Amino acid sequence: MNPIEKLQTILKEMESNKAQYVAKPQKDFTRKRKVTFYDMMWFLLFIGTNSMSEEIRRAFNYKKFSYISEAAILKSRRKIKVSAFEQLLRKFNDTLENPKKYKSYRVIAVDGSDFSSLYSADSQYATISNQYGGANRMHINFAYDILNKNFLDCVIEAKNKANERKGAVKMLSSLAESEKILAIMYRGYDGLKVFEHCNRIPNLSYLIRIRSGMTKEIKSLPDKELDLDLKFEVRAQSKRLPYKMKIQAWDMELPCLVSFRLVKVKLKDKWLVMATNLPRSDFSACKLKTLYEKRWKIELAFRDIKHALGALHIHSKKDLFNLQEFFAHLIRYNLTSRIICQIRLSKPKNLKYR
16 A cells, blocks of 8 residues: 555544544534544645635545535534644554664654744743733644654754653653664754663664763763763762752662763864764774764654745644644655655756756
8 A cells, every 4th residue: 555545444443433532522523514523634634824714625525425514614613622733643653564763763763843833821831021911822742763864753842841851761762662763853852861761671772872971071071082981970969960950860870880981083174073872893993973964864854844844834723733733744645755765866868967
């Protein structure tokens, strides 16, 4: 089956067990209606950037349907849980056959990005700014498969309450349960607490760019290429916790010895300092530098999902509707990426360039 047929098959299976995906299992989508659970999910998966009334007209006003009002669509949307889209994302990702790997590792980039919608005082993501006024601001941590160009998981938090490190550890713990993971992260995720959590998760390796002044020992290192094994002991009165965390934030035993490999290489005009637990025998400093440069693909994915797919154009203030559309954009991105990866272009023969 092609990717679209796989997605349709999953949706039909979900429709046959729709009771677990709707707000009121004994009532919602039980009567015969013009718009079924399948139709509503499919509509939200491919919703565009036009007004809601225009999107409804384009999607439903053809031979199968008579006129459908915007109020009817909104009423149907309220019946579907966000977990329906989360489950659809996971099930569709599971249909990927023979995913690309690097030395038996699934290469995952972890990074965060902000998404905003119109202000609503009832939203759990409501943020008030003296400069810009109010808005619903979500900070989302993503786990992105670099080689297969798929979003695998995400953690959604309010912008003013976001904890990127905690979200990253949560996602990676789940992903590493089934296969070997190599996580690549930017400087916002450095810190001894993250290193130690990642060291303790089976099947998880990491490559994290760190600040050159993260600790005084790292700051004092000479400006030359290095490949060292470092150990830091975290005690009850330690000041090594990132961003001056209080000791209550350390959720492991004390004292705790944190070990990692530090690699320092030249990147254009700057020094690239990285922390990792990958072995030197398989991953030289040069290979780590090349691997880290692949992290930029998640930034390109953010651009595509926000601007090309229109994730910045939200049609509601309600959290339920916003989250439905957000996960729909992730699924559509993965579907599009999989279709593009299957395209094989033949090289033109006897082509002359002038």
